[in-house]
Amino acid sequence: MTQTMWQIGGVWLLAVLAGLPLYAAMGLAAFAFVLIGDMTVSIVPQKMAQAMNSFPLIAAPLFILMGNLLGAAKLTDRIVAFASALIGWVRGGYAHASILASMIFAGMVGSAVADAAGTGAIEVRAMRAAGYRAETAAAINAAAATIGPIIPPSLPMVIYGVTADVSIGRLFLAGVIPGILMGLSLMAMVAVIARREGMAGGSFGGAWAVWIAFRDGFWALMAPVVLLGGMFSGFFTPTEAAAVATLYALFLGFVVYRTLRWSDLPTILVESVETSGLVMALVMAAGALGWCMSISRLPQSITPFLVGNIHSPLLFLLMCNLVLLLVGCFMETLAALLLLIPILVPAAHSFGIDPVQFGLIMIFNLILGTIHPPVGVVLFVTSRIAGISYEAMSRAILPWLIPLLLVLAAITIFTPLTLWLPYTFMPK
Protein backbone atom coordinates (compact mmCIF):
# COMPACT_ATOMS: atom_id res chain seq x y z
CA MET A 1 0.00 0.00 0.00
CA THR A 2 2.91 2.31 0.72
CA GLN A 3 4.15 1.64 -2.82
CA THR A 4 0.69 2.46 -4.24
CA MET A 5 0.69 5.74 -2.33
CA TRP A 6 4.13 6.65 -3.72
CA GLN A 7 2.91 5.95 -7.27
CA ILE A 8 -0.27 7.96 -6.76
CA GLY A 9 1.88 10.73 -5.26
CA GLY A 10 3.98 10.86 -8.43
CA VAL A 11 0.93 11.22 -10.69
CA TRP A 12 -0.56 13.71 -8.23
CA LEU A 13 2.55 15.92 -8.36
CA LEU A 14 2.49 15.95 -12.16
CA ALA A 15 -1.20 16.88 -12.18
CA VAL A 16 -0.62 19.71 -9.68
CA LEU A 17 2.30 21.09 -11.70
CA ALA A 18 0.16 20.83 -14.85
CA GLY A 19 -2.33 23.19 -13.19
CA LEU A 20 -5.06 20.95 -11.75
CA PRO A 21 -6.73 22.77 -8.81
CA LEU A 22 -5.17 21.47 -5.61
CA TYR A 23 -8.43 20.34 -4.00
CA ALA A 24 -9.30 18.23 -7.06
CA ALA A 25 -5.78 16.77 -7.24
CA MET A 26 -5.93 15.72 -3.59
CA GLY A 27 -9.48 14.39 -3.91
CA LEU A 28 -8.69 12.37 -7.05
CA ALA A 29 -5.59 10.92 -5.35
CA ALA A 30 -7.79 9.80 -2.44
CA PHE A 31 -10.32 8.22 -4.83
CA ALA A 32 -7.52 6.47 -6.73
CA PHE A 33 -6.10 5.05 -3.49
CA VAL A 34 -9.40 3.56 -2.25
CA LEU A 35 -10.28 2.22 -5.71
CA ILE A 36 -6.89 0.54 -6.20
CA GLY A 37 -6.99 -0.75 -2.62
CA ASP A 38 -10.51 -2.16 -3.20
CA MET A 39 -11.95 -0.24 -0.23
CA THR A 40 -15.41 1.27 0.28
CA VAL A 41 -15.31 4.32 -1.98
CA SER A 42 -17.77 6.37 0.08
CA ILE A 43 -15.01 6.65 2.69
CA VAL A 44 -13.66 9.58 0.61
CA PRO A 45 -16.74 11.86 0.90
CA GLN A 46 -17.12 10.68 4.50
CA LYS A 47 -13.58 11.74 5.45
CA MET A 48 -14.07 15.02 3.59
CA ALA A 49 -17.22 15.87 5.54
CA GLN A 50 -15.64 14.74 8.80
CA ALA A 51 -12.69 17.07 8.19
CA MET A 52 -15.20 19.92 8.55
CA ASN A 53 -16.86 18.46 11.63
CA SER A 54 -14.56 20.34 13.98
CA PHE A 55 -15.44 23.16 16.40
CA PRO A 56 -11.90 24.69 16.42
CA LEU A 57 -12.01 24.96 12.61
CA ILE A 58 -15.00 27.31 12.88
CA ALA A 59 -12.52 29.97 14.01
CA ALA A 60 -11.26 30.16 10.39
CA PRO A 61 -14.34 31.72 8.68
CA LEU A 62 -14.95 33.94 11.70
CA PHE A 63 -11.37 35.29 11.64
CA ILE A 64 -11.71 35.86 7.89
CA LEU A 65 -14.99 37.75 8.46
CA MET A 66 -13.45 39.81 11.27
CA GLY A 67 -10.46 40.78 9.11
CA ASN A 68 -12.72 41.77 6.22
CA LEU A 69 -14.95 43.85 8.51
CA LEU A 70 -11.99 45.68 10.06
CA GLY A 71 -10.52 46.30 6.61
CA ALA A 72 -13.82 47.65 5.24
CA ALA A 73 -14.27 49.82 8.35
CA LYS A 74 -10.98 51.58 7.44
CA LEU A 75 -9.57 51.17 10.94
CA THR A 76 -6.09 51.01 9.45
CA ASP A 77 -6.09 54.80 8.95
CA ARG A 78 -6.30 55.31 12.71
CA ILE A 79 -3.73 52.64 13.45
CA VAL A 80 -1.24 54.10 10.97
CA ALA A 81 -1.89 57.62 12.37
CA PHE A 82 -1.13 56.37 15.88
CA ALA A 83 2.02 54.52 14.77
CA SER A 84 3.21 57.61 12.85
CA ALA A 85 2.66 59.90 15.85
CA LEU A 86 4.55 57.46 18.06
CA ILE A 87 7.58 56.70 15.92
CA GLY A 88 7.24 58.55 12.61
CA TRP A 89 9.60 61.35 13.66
CA VAL A 90 12.84 59.30 13.74
CA ARG A 91 15.01 58.75 10.63
CA GLY A 92 13.07 56.47 8.31
CA GLY A 93 10.15 57.07 10.66
CA TYR A 94 7.37 56.33 8.18
CA ALA A 95 8.95 52.95 7.48
CA HIS A 96 9.16 52.23 11.23
CA ALA A 97 5.55 53.38 11.60
CA SER A 98 4.51 51.13 8.72
CA ILE A 99 6.06 48.10 10.44
CA LEU A 100 4.51 49.01 13.81
CA ALA A 101 1.09 49.45 12.16
CA SER A 102 1.44 46.05 10.48
CA MET A 103 2.29 44.48 13.85
CA ILE A 104 -0.82 46.01 15.45
CA PHE A 105 -2.96 45.01 12.46
CA ALA A 106 -1.49 41.50 12.73
CA GLY A 107 -3.34 41.27 16.04
CA MET A 108 -6.60 41.62 14.11
CA VAL A 109 -6.10 39.66 10.88
CA GLY A 110 -4.76 36.19 10.31
CA SER A 111 -3.13 36.24 6.90
CA ALA A 112 -0.25 38.03 5.18
CA VAL A 113 -2.38 38.99 2.18
CA ALA A 114 -5.03 40.55 4.44
CA ASP A 115 -2.31 42.46 6.33
CA ALA A 116 -0.71 43.73 3.10
CA ALA A 117 -4.04 44.65 1.51
CA GLY A 118 -5.39 46.23 4.72
CA THR A 119 -2.44 48.46 5.52
CA GLY A 120 -0.70 48.66 2.15
CA ALA A 121 -2.38 51.60 0.46
CA ILE A 122 -2.11 54.03 3.35
CA GLU A 123 1.40 52.94 4.42
CA VAL A 124 2.88 53.04 0.94
CA ARG A 125 1.21 56.41 0.27
CA ALA A 126 2.67 57.87 3.50
CA MET A 127 6.16 56.59 2.68
CA ARG A 128 5.98 57.82 -0.92
CA ALA A 129 4.80 61.26 0.27
CA ALA A 130 7.86 61.40 2.54
CA GLY A 131 10.08 60.84 -0.52
CA TYR A 132 10.90 57.15 -0.05
CA ARG A 133 11.53 55.09 -3.19
CA ALA A 134 8.39 53.24 -4.36
CA GLU A 135 10.28 49.92 -4.41
CA THR A 136 11.54 50.38 -0.85
CA ALA A 137 8.09 51.41 0.43
CA ALA A 138 6.46 48.40 -1.23
CA ALA A 139 9.14 46.00 0.01
CA ILE A 140 8.77 47.23 3.61
CA ASN A 141 5.00 46.81 3.40
CA ALA A 142 5.33 43.29 1.97
CA ALA A 143 7.95 42.18 4.50
CA ALA A 144 5.93 43.58 7.42
CA ALA A 145 2.79 41.82 6.14
CA THR A 146 4.39 38.45 6.90
CA ILE A 147 3.93 39.29 10.60
CA GLY A 148 0.15 38.94 10.00
CA PRO A 149 -0.08 35.16 10.34
CA ILE A 150 2.59 34.94 13.07
CA ILE A 151 1.11 37.32 15.65
CA PRO A 152 -2.29 35.85 16.61
CA PRO A 153 -4.93 35.41 15.29
CA SER A 154 -3.58 33.29 12.47
CA LEU A 155 -5.41 31.30 9.83
CA PRO A 156 -2.45 28.95 9.15
CA MET A 157 -2.21 28.25 12.90
CA VAL A 158 -5.89 27.27 13.04
CA ILE A 159 -5.37 24.90 10.11
CA TYR A 160 -2.14 23.48 11.59
CA GLY A 161 -3.75 23.09 15.03
CA VAL A 162 -6.78 21.24 13.68
CA THR A 163 -4.78 19.02 11.29
CA ALA A 164 -1.89 18.17 13.61
CA ASP A 165 -4.12 18.03 16.73
CA VAL A 166 -2.21 20.77 18.55
CA SER A 167 -3.73 23.39 20.88
CA ILE A 168 -4.58 26.49 18.82
CA GLY A 169 -4.30 28.64 21.95
CA ARG A 170 -0.71 27.46 22.51
CA LEU A 171 0.15 28.07 18.86
CA PHE A 172 -1.25 31.59 19.11
CA LEU A 173 0.84 32.30 22.21
CA ALA A 174 3.91 30.79 20.54
CA GLY A 175 3.61 33.33 17.72
CA VAL A 176 3.79 36.42 19.94
CA ILE A 177 7.58 36.58 20.57
CA PRO A 178 8.59 35.59 17.01
CA GLY A 179 6.12 38.18 15.65
CA ILE A 180 7.62 40.92 17.81
CA LEU A 181 11.14 39.81 16.81
CA MET A 182 10.14 40.01 13.14
CA GLY A 183 8.97 43.60 13.65
CA LEU A 184 12.13 44.58 15.56
CA SER A 185 14.45 42.93 13.02
CA LEU A 186 12.72 44.75 10.17
CA MET A 187 13.02 48.02 12.11
CA ALA A 188 16.77 47.35 12.55
CA MET A 189 17.01 46.86 8.78
CA VAL A 190 15.11 50.14 8.24
CA ALA A 191 17.65 51.91 10.46
CA VAL A 192 20.45 50.66 8.16
CA ILE A 193 18.66 51.35 4.86
CA ALA A 194 17.31 54.75 6.01
CA ARG A 195 20.82 56.10 6.46
CA ARG A 196 21.91 54.80 3.04
CA GLU A 197 18.85 56.03 1.12
CA GLY A 198 18.44 59.25 3.11
CA MET A 199 14.96 58.36 4.29
CA ALA A 200 13.55 61.26 6.28
CA GLY A 201 11.29 61.21 9.31
CA GLY A 202 8.39 63.47 10.18
CA SER A 203 8.45 66.11 12.89
CA PHE A 204 7.65 65.11 16.45
CA GLY A 205 4.28 66.55 17.44
CA GLY A 206 4.92 66.02 21.15
CA ALA A 207 3.33 63.74 23.71
CA TRP A 208 -0.01 65.51 23.23
CA ALA A 209 -0.11 64.53 19.53
CA VAL A 210 0.64 60.91 20.48
CA TRP A 211 -2.18 61.04 23.04
CA ILE A 212 -4.64 62.50 20.50
CA ALA A 213 -3.73 59.78 17.96
CA PHE A 214 -4.08 57.12 20.67
CA ARG A 215 -7.46 58.49 21.76
CA ASP A 216 -8.74 58.64 18.16
CA GLY A 217 -7.66 55.07 17.51
CA PHE A 218 -8.39 53.71 21.00
CA TRP A 219 -11.31 51.46 20.08
CA ALA A 220 -9.50 50.12 17.02
CA LEU A 221 -6.36 49.49 19.08
CA MET A 222 -8.47 47.58 21.59
CA ALA A 223 -9.52 44.97 18.98
CA PRO A 224 -6.43 42.77 19.54
CA VAL A 225 -6.88 43.23 23.30
CA VAL A 226 -10.48 41.97 23.16
CA LEU A 227 -9.48 39.05 20.97
CA LEU A 228 -6.30 37.94 22.69
CA GLY A 229 -7.30 38.98 26.22
CA GLY A 230 -10.48 36.88 26.10
CA MET A 231 -8.60 33.91 24.73
CA PHE A 232 -5.56 33.95 26.99
CA SER A 233 -7.54 34.73 30.14
CA GLY A 234 -9.18 31.37 29.52
CA PHE A 235 -12.65 32.88 29.19
CA PHE A 236 -13.06 32.00 25.48
CA THR A 237 -11.80 29.26 23.23
CA PRO A 238 -10.12 30.59 20.04
CA THR A 239 -13.37 29.92 18.12
CA GLU A 240 -15.47 31.81 20.65
CA ALA A 241 -12.92 34.63 20.74
CA ALA A 242 -13.22 34.87 16.96
CA ALA A 243 -17.02 35.27 17.27
CA VAL A 244 -16.75 37.90 20.01
CA ALA A 245 -14.06 39.82 18.12
CA THR A 246 -16.23 39.72 14.97
CA LEU A 247 -19.12 41.26 16.94
CA TYR A 248 -16.66 43.86 18.25
CA ALA A 249 -15.61 44.65 14.66
CA LEU A 250 -19.29 45.11 13.72
CA PHE A 251 -19.76 47.36 16.76
CA LEU A 252 -16.75 49.50 15.77
CA GLY A 253 -17.80 49.77 12.13
CA PHE A 254 -21.48 50.51 12.66
CA VAL A 255 -21.65 52.26 16.06
CA VAL A 256 -18.30 53.72 17.17
CA TYR A 257 -16.71 54.98 13.93
CA ARG A 258 -19.73 54.60 11.61
CA THR A 259 -17.42 53.80 8.71
CA LEU A 260 -19.39 50.71 7.67
CA ARG A 261 -22.68 50.90 5.80
CA TRP A 262 -25.37 48.26 5.86
CA SER A 263 -25.04 48.04 2.08
CA ASP A 264 -21.38 46.92 2.56
CA LEU A 265 -22.39 43.91 4.61
CA PRO A 266 -23.65 41.51 1.87
CA THR A 267 -20.40 41.85 -0.11
CA ILE A 268 -18.27 41.38 3.03
CA LEU A 269 -20.26 38.27 4.05
CA VAL A 270 -20.18 36.67 0.60
CA GLU A 271 -16.46 37.37 0.12
CA SER A 272 -15.71 35.94 3.56
CA VAL A 273 -17.61 32.74 2.72
CA GLU A 274 -15.87 32.49 -0.66
CA THR A 275 -12.40 32.85 0.94
CA SER A 276 -13.42 30.29 3.56
CA GLY A 277 -14.60 28.01 0.75
CA LEU A 278 -11.19 28.16 -0.93
CA VAL A 279 -9.50 27.14 2.30
CA MET A 280 -12.09 24.55 3.31
CA ALA A 281 -12.04 22.81 -0.10
CA LEU A 282 -8.36 22.16 0.60
CA VAL A 283 -8.99 21.10 4.21
CA MET A 284 -11.74 18.68 3.11
CA ALA A 285 -9.67 17.08 0.32
CA ALA A 286 -6.63 16.94 2.61
CA GLY A 287 -8.81 15.20 5.22
CA ALA A 288 -9.51 12.36 2.78
CA LEU A 289 -5.96 12.21 1.44
CA GLY A 290 -4.48 12.38 4.95
CA TRP A 291 -6.57 9.35 5.93
CA CYS A 292 -5.30 7.48 2.85
CA MET A 293 -1.72 8.38 3.74
CA SER A 294 -2.14 7.08 7.29
CA ILE A 295 -3.68 3.82 6.01
CA SER A 296 -0.84 3.43 3.50
CA ARG A 297 1.65 3.98 6.36
CA LEU A 298 3.55 6.38 4.12
CA PRO A 299 4.58 8.70 6.99
CA GLN A 300 5.70 5.66 8.99
CA SER A 301 7.95 4.62 6.12
CA ILE A 302 9.47 8.08 5.77
CA THR A 303 10.10 8.67 9.50
CA PRO A 304 12.55 5.74 10.06
CA PHE A 305 14.44 6.83 6.93
CA LEU A 306 14.77 10.38 8.26
CA VAL A 307 15.64 9.29 11.80
CA GLY A 308 18.20 6.79 10.46
CA ASN A 309 19.96 9.32 8.25
CA ILE A 310 19.68 12.53 10.22
CA HIS A 311 21.34 12.37 13.59
CA SER A 312 20.25 15.50 15.40
CA PRO A 313 16.95 17.36 15.84
CA LEU A 314 18.64 20.62 14.84
CA LEU A 315 19.86 19.13 11.58
CA PHE A 316 16.34 17.83 10.93
CA LEU A 317 14.91 21.30 11.56
CA LEU A 318 17.46 22.90 9.24
CA MET A 319 16.58 20.36 6.55
CA CYS A 320 12.88 21.12 7.07
CA ASN A 321 13.63 24.83 6.73
CA LEU A 322 15.27 24.26 3.35
CA VAL A 323 12.50 21.97 2.09
CA LEU A 324 9.73 24.28 3.30
CA LEU A 325 11.35 27.40 1.86
CA LEU A 326 11.60 25.59 -1.48
CA VAL A 327 7.99 24.35 -1.33
CA GLY A 328 6.86 27.85 -0.32
CA CYS A 329 8.34 29.14 -3.60
CA PHE A 330 5.76 27.23 -5.62
CA MET A 331 2.85 26.31 -3.41
CA GLU A 332 0.23 28.27 -1.48
CA THR A 333 0.82 28.30 2.30
CA LEU A 334 -2.28 26.42 3.48
CA ALA A 335 -2.11 23.79 0.73
CA ALA A 336 1.55 23.11 1.53
CA LEU A 337 0.74 22.91 5.24
CA LEU A 338 -2.05 20.40 4.70
CA LEU A 339 0.12 18.21 2.50
CA LEU A 340 3.25 18.24 4.60
CA ILE A 341 1.78 17.99 8.11
CA PRO A 342 1.05 14.21 7.85
CA ILE A 343 4.64 13.60 6.71
CA LEU A 344 6.74 16.04 8.72
CA VAL A 345 4.93 16.27 12.07
CA PRO A 346 5.33 12.54 12.94
CA ALA A 347 9.01 12.78 11.96
CA ALA A 348 9.45 15.88 14.14
CA HIS A 349 7.77 13.98 16.98
CA SER A 350 10.31 11.16 16.57
CA PHE A 351 13.10 13.70 17.00
CA GLY A 352 11.47 14.94 20.23
CA ILE A 353 10.61 18.33 18.72
CA ASP A 354 7.60 20.01 20.29
CA PRO A 355 4.71 20.22 17.77
CA VAL A 356 4.04 23.83 18.81
CA GLN A 357 7.58 24.92 17.92
CA PHE A 358 7.49 22.82 14.76
CA GLY A 359 4.19 24.40 13.73
CA LEU A 360 5.65 27.88 14.10
CA ILE A 361 8.69 26.89 12.03
CA MET A 362 6.52 25.35 9.29
CA ILE A 363 4.24 28.37 9.10
CA PHE A 364 7.13 30.85 9.21
CA ASN A 365 8.91 29.14 6.30
CA LEU A 366 5.81 28.88 4.16
CA ILE A 367 4.81 32.49 4.86
CA LEU A 368 8.20 33.62 3.58
CA GLY A 369 7.16 31.94 0.31
CA THR A 370 4.47 34.62 -0.04
CA ILE A 371 7.13 37.34 -0.36
CA HIS A 372 9.64 35.73 -2.65
CA PRO A 373 9.46 34.94 -6.34
CA PRO A 374 8.25 33.21 -8.44
CA VAL A 375 4.73 33.02 -6.96
CA GLY A 376 4.78 35.33 -3.93
CA VAL A 377 1.13 36.38 -3.59
CA VAL A 378 1.94 39.24 -1.20
CA LEU A 379 4.40 40.59 -3.79
CA PHE A 380 1.57 40.69 -6.34
CA VAL A 381 -0.64 42.64 -3.92
CA THR A 382 1.98 45.19 -2.85
CA SER A 383 3.43 45.72 -6.33
CA ARG A 384 -0.07 46.59 -7.53
CA ILE A 385 -0.62 48.94 -4.55
CA ALA A 386 2.72 50.71 -5.14
CA GLY A 387 2.28 50.79 -8.91
CA ILE A 388 5.58 49.04 -9.69
CA SER A 389 6.33 45.97 -11.78
CA TYR A 390 6.42 42.49 -10.25
CA GLU A 391 10.05 42.15 -11.40
CA ALA A 392 11.06 45.37 -9.62
CA MET A 393 9.17 44.22 -6.53
CA SER A 394 10.93 40.83 -6.64
CA ARG A 395 14.33 42.53 -6.62
CA ALA A 396 13.39 45.10 -3.96
CA ILE A 397 12.23 42.47 -1.46
CA LEU A 398 15.52 40.53 -1.40
CA PRO A 399 17.37 42.53 1.32
CA TRP A 400 14.27 42.43 3.54
CA LEU A 401 14.35 38.64 3.57
CA ILE A 402 17.63 38.75 5.52
CA PRO A 403 16.21 39.95 8.89
CA LEU A 404 13.27 37.55 8.55
CA LEU A 405 15.60 34.62 7.82
CA LEU A 406 17.64 35.58 10.90
CA VAL A 407 14.48 35.41 13.03
CA LEU A 408 13.67 32.04 11.47
CA ALA A 409 17.15 30.80 12.41
CA ALA A 410 16.66 32.14 15.94
CA ILE A 411 13.32 30.35 16.51
CA THR A 412 14.79 27.18 15.04
CA ILE A 413 17.79 27.18 17.39
CA PHE A 414 16.40 28.77 20.58
CA THR A 415 13.36 26.77 21.64
CA PRO A 416 12.20 29.16 24.44
CA LEU A 417 11.48 31.86 21.86
CA THR A 418 8.46 29.84 20.78
CA LEU A 419 7.72 27.61 23.78
CA TRP A 420 8.27 29.77 26.85
CA LEU A 421 5.06 31.83 26.48
CA PRO A 422 2.63 28.96 25.65
CA TYR A 423 3.87 26.64 28.37
CA THR A 424 3.98 29.45 30.95
CA PHE A 425 0.38 30.52 30.38
CA MET A 426 -1.01 27.15 29.26
CA PRO A 427 1.01 24.50 31.14
CA LYS A 428 0.70 20.85 30.10
Place this chain on the structure above:
Amino acid sequence: MLKAIDRILALAAMGLLLALLGSVTAGVVTRAIGDPLIWTDELSRFLMIWLAAIGWMLASRRRGHIRIRYFVDKLPGPPRQMLERLLLLAVAVFGAGLAVYGYDLVARNLDIEATTLPLSMSVMYAPVVLVGLGTTVQALSEMFTALAPE
Protein backbone atom coordinates in the same frame (compact mmCIF):
# COMPACT_ATOMS: atom_id res chain seq x y z
CA MET B 1 -30.37 30.97 -14.82
CA LEU B 2 -26.73 31.47 -13.83
CA LYS B 3 -27.58 34.79 -12.20
CA ALA B 4 -30.29 33.04 -10.19
CA ILE B 5 -27.81 30.37 -9.05
CA ASP B 6 -25.27 33.03 -8.04
CA ARG B 7 -27.98 34.89 -6.14
CA ILE B 8 -29.08 31.75 -4.30
CA LEU B 9 -25.46 30.94 -3.42
CA ALA B 10 -24.88 34.50 -2.17
CA LEU B 11 -28.04 34.45 -0.04
CA ALA B 12 -27.14 31.05 1.38
CA ALA B 13 -23.60 32.29 2.14
CA MET B 14 -24.90 35.33 4.02
CA GLY B 15 -27.47 33.33 5.97
CA LEU B 16 -25.03 30.58 6.93
CA LEU B 17 -22.26 32.92 8.09
CA LEU B 18 -24.64 35.00 10.19
CA ALA B 19 -26.20 31.83 11.62
CA LEU B 20 -22.74 30.48 12.46
CA LEU B 21 -21.80 33.72 14.20
CA GLY B 22 -25.11 33.62 16.10
CA SER B 23 -24.70 30.00 17.11
CA VAL B 24 -21.15 30.39 18.48
CA THR B 25 -22.14 33.61 20.26
CA ALA B 26 -25.19 31.91 21.79
CA GLY B 27 -22.85 29.26 23.19
CA VAL B 28 -20.63 31.92 24.81
CA VAL B 29 -23.51 34.01 26.19
CA THR B 30 -25.53 31.12 27.63
CA ARG B 31 -22.41 29.69 29.29
CA ALA B 32 -21.59 33.14 30.75
CA ILE B 33 -25.05 33.37 32.34
CA GLY B 34 -24.70 29.88 33.79
CA ASP B 35 -27.34 28.21 31.60
CA PRO B 36 -25.39 26.75 28.66
CA LEU B 37 -27.22 25.41 25.62
CA ILE B 38 -25.99 21.93 24.79
CA TRP B 39 -26.76 22.03 21.07
CA THR B 40 -24.81 25.13 19.96
CA ASP B 41 -21.53 23.22 19.35
CA GLU B 42 -23.17 20.62 17.13
CA LEU B 43 -25.30 23.19 15.30
CA SER B 44 -22.17 25.28 14.64
CA ARG B 45 -20.37 22.24 13.19
CA PHE B 46 -23.33 21.41 10.91
CA LEU B 47 -23.49 25.03 9.74
CA MET B 48 -19.72 24.98 9.14
CA ILE B 49 -20.00 22.03 6.75
CA TRP B 50 -22.75 23.74 4.77
CA LEU B 51 -20.83 27.02 4.79
CA ALA B 52 -17.72 25.26 3.46
CA ALA B 53 -19.77 23.70 0.65
CA ILE B 54 -21.39 27.00 -0.36
CA GLY B 55 -18.00 28.76 -0.18
CA TRP B 56 -16.46 26.01 -2.32
CA MET B 57 -19.18 26.50 -4.95
CA LEU B 58 -18.83 30.29 -4.86
CA ALA B 59 -15.09 29.88 -5.42
CA SER B 60 -15.80 27.49 -8.31
CA ARG B 61 -18.24 29.95 -9.90
CA ARG B 62 -15.60 32.70 -9.71
CA ARG B 63 -12.79 30.33 -10.77
CA GLY B 64 -10.92 31.22 -7.62
CA HIS B 65 -9.66 27.81 -6.50
CA ILE B 66 -5.96 27.56 -5.77
CA ARG B 67 -3.87 26.04 -8.55
CA ILE B 68 -0.34 26.40 -9.87
CA ARG B 69 -0.59 28.33 -13.15
CA TYR B 70 3.14 28.89 -13.49
CA PHE B 71 3.78 26.14 -16.05
CA VAL B 72 0.43 26.02 -17.87
CA ASP B 73 0.68 29.75 -18.62
CA LYS B 74 3.98 29.17 -20.39
CA LEU B 75 2.36 26.87 -22.98
CA PRO B 76 1.32 28.31 -26.39
CA GLY B 77 -2.40 28.62 -27.31
CA PRO B 78 -3.62 25.25 -28.65
CA PRO B 79 -1.69 22.93 -26.27
CA ARG B 80 -2.75 25.13 -23.35
CA GLN B 81 -6.42 24.90 -24.38
CA MET B 82 -6.12 21.15 -24.70
CA LEU B 83 -4.50 20.86 -21.27
CA GLU B 84 -7.12 23.16 -19.71
CA ARG B 85 -9.89 20.94 -21.14
CA LEU B 86 -8.22 17.84 -19.72
CA LEU B 87 -7.88 19.48 -16.31
CA LEU B 88 -11.54 20.52 -16.35
CA LEU B 89 -12.50 16.96 -17.25
CA ALA B 90 -10.51 15.70 -14.25
CA VAL B 91 -12.31 18.22 -12.00
CA ALA B 92 -15.66 17.07 -13.41
CA VAL B 93 -14.79 13.41 -12.74
CA PHE B 94 -13.81 14.26 -9.17
CA GLY B 95 -17.08 16.17 -8.65
CA ALA B 96 -19.09 13.27 -10.09
CA GLY B 97 -17.31 10.84 -7.74
CA LEU B 98 -18.17 13.04 -4.79
CA ALA B 99 -21.82 13.30 -5.84
CA VAL B 100 -22.30 9.56 -6.49
CA TYR B 101 -20.48 8.20 -3.44
CA GLY B 102 -21.69 11.09 -1.30
CA TYR B 103 -25.27 10.12 -2.16
CA ASP B 104 -24.48 6.60 -1.02
CA LEU B 105 -23.24 8.02 2.27
CA VAL B 106 -26.36 10.17 2.72
CA ALA B 107 -28.62 7.18 2.09
CA ARG B 108 -26.77 5.05 4.66
CA ASN B 109 -27.00 7.74 7.35
CA LEU B 110 -30.68 8.62 6.98
CA ASP B 111 -31.67 6.69 10.11
CA ILE B 112 -28.81 7.90 12.31
CA GLU B 113 -29.65 10.86 14.54
CA ALA B 114 -27.29 13.65 15.57
CA THR B 115 -26.27 13.74 19.26
CA THR B 116 -27.99 16.91 20.44
CA LEU B 117 -30.05 18.06 17.45
CA PRO B 118 -33.25 16.43 16.15
CA LEU B 119 -31.59 15.96 12.77
CA SER B 120 -30.37 13.02 10.73
CA MET B 121 -26.61 12.69 10.22
CA SER B 122 -27.42 12.78 6.49
CA VAL B 123 -27.71 16.54 6.91
CA MET B 124 -23.98 16.55 7.62
CA TYR B 125 -23.15 14.57 4.49
CA ALA B 126 -25.65 16.15 2.08
CA PRO B 127 -23.41 19.19 1.33
CA VAL B 128 -20.82 16.82 -0.17
CA VAL B 129 -23.39 15.67 -2.77
CA LEU B 130 -24.33 19.27 -3.48
CA VAL B 131 -20.71 20.37 -3.87
CA GLY B 132 -19.98 17.34 -6.09
CA LEU B 133 -22.85 18.19 -8.42
CA GLY B 134 -21.94 21.88 -8.46
CA THR B 135 -18.28 21.11 -9.22
CA THR B 136 -19.17 18.78 -12.10
CA VAL B 137 -21.69 21.12 -13.70
CA GLN B 138 -19.35 24.10 -13.40
CA ALA B 139 -16.37 22.20 -14.85
CA LEU B 140 -18.39 20.81 -17.78
CA SER B 141 -19.92 24.19 -18.56
CA GLU B 142 -16.45 25.78 -18.55
CA MET B 143 -15.22 23.01 -20.85
CA PHE B 144 -17.91 23.58 -23.44
CA THR B 145 -18.29 27.36 -23.30
CA ALA B 146 -15.43 29.43 -21.91
CA LEU B 147 -12.76 27.39 -23.64
CA ALA B 148 -14.21 27.54 -27.12
CA PRO B 149 -11.53 28.14 -29.82
CA GLU B 150 -10.09 31.65 -29.60
